[in-house]
Amino acid sequence: MGRFLLASLMLLYLVGCQANADSISSTPTSEGTIAMSSTNCNIPPELVQPLQGYPCLNGTATVDLVVNGQAITLEVNGVDAPVTAGNFVDLVQRGFYNNLTFHRVVREPQPFVVQGGDPKGNGTGGFIDPQTKRERVIPLEIKPADGKQAVYGRTFPEQNIRQAPQLKHNRGALAMARSQNPNSASSQFYITLAETSFLDGNYAVFGYVTKGMETVDKIKQGDRITSATVTKGLENLTTIK
Template structure:
């Protein structure tokens, strides 16, 4: 391998890390490990103890058993998303429940990354409904459950390829596993902070195949129609409406 090739590989690796960091839903709470070199080394050195037991705290959270279809309208045009509750029951159930409650209606896409390569379109912060909220604050909010007045968060939930049960609260990449639902172009996944169980309402569309995210973030569905609309979304564009068009009967809450 010559020097130019080596530099090119290192550059792509650094770019992948940089892009992945922009996925994290911002948090006002401290997170660990840090994003510095020591934190990266620590994360790579530790093989997680994979847990297939559903966290007790999620017993009362919405779950999707089977599939659902969601239509998201942006700039007057529909985007159809197929939600996979078989491979991500809690993650999919949380999203479908929030759609059904109208939580996403009027929210904006606060992060759009297309350069230096197509990456993601991210939205779902309920704060973005309020035009008076400063742009720099967007990406810090989640869904506040009216019943508890607390932010609803869900555990990281990933089903490894070739397995039936999700792994909870742990990334699976360090264990040498790949997820059943991958970050191919048009995937829909949950944004989170460095804490694996911090996802709430923020989600993202992938603009290209992003295999370096596989095993670290929870994919729960795919765009099946309207990817051209996703490709046209600009920062600040709003979700005019999000509706469950099929499969609401598969939601338990």
């Protein structure tokens, strides 16, 4: 019973991270333009038009975050989560995450997540696209373990999918935070401090920490991302057309 209550509270905690996502008016920390090739990244045909112009990752990429003088290496998976991974790598390449804080860190009553990527620093911000002047939000994207393609827009419980996702919430998972609307993730991400399998099928995992987890374990609320850099796989960043 206690475990169920904890899981429910943790879900609410992440859901509340962008409660004001529909009314964001802030500007990103940094803006930039990127020359990208175009491909559909195995996106379902019905989503190509709604997501036209969005970044996607047609493969994998490696990103280094520098926090407290130490590097955290992330392997970003665009094979199983092309839209979510592409959104993140695009923001890294723009310099968006540089100097942003980890505004939520939860270790009690047990290790949970560190969460950052909010330009407002209070859990309500997202990325404002400099071209459209609107917040870029992406659909929930989760690939079933035995599926050939990710499913979009609804959680596994909503879709009555009983199998596990391909990318699970293991310790060191990199995933997107969102509001109660499944299709509201923008720039806020979290890294799990422990296995949190009760989040599987509800939030989009798109990569894992491959080096520097000891640095993640030491992150405190208010610590800043000194820099975020794509060190490998930038050529896999494309746009949906």
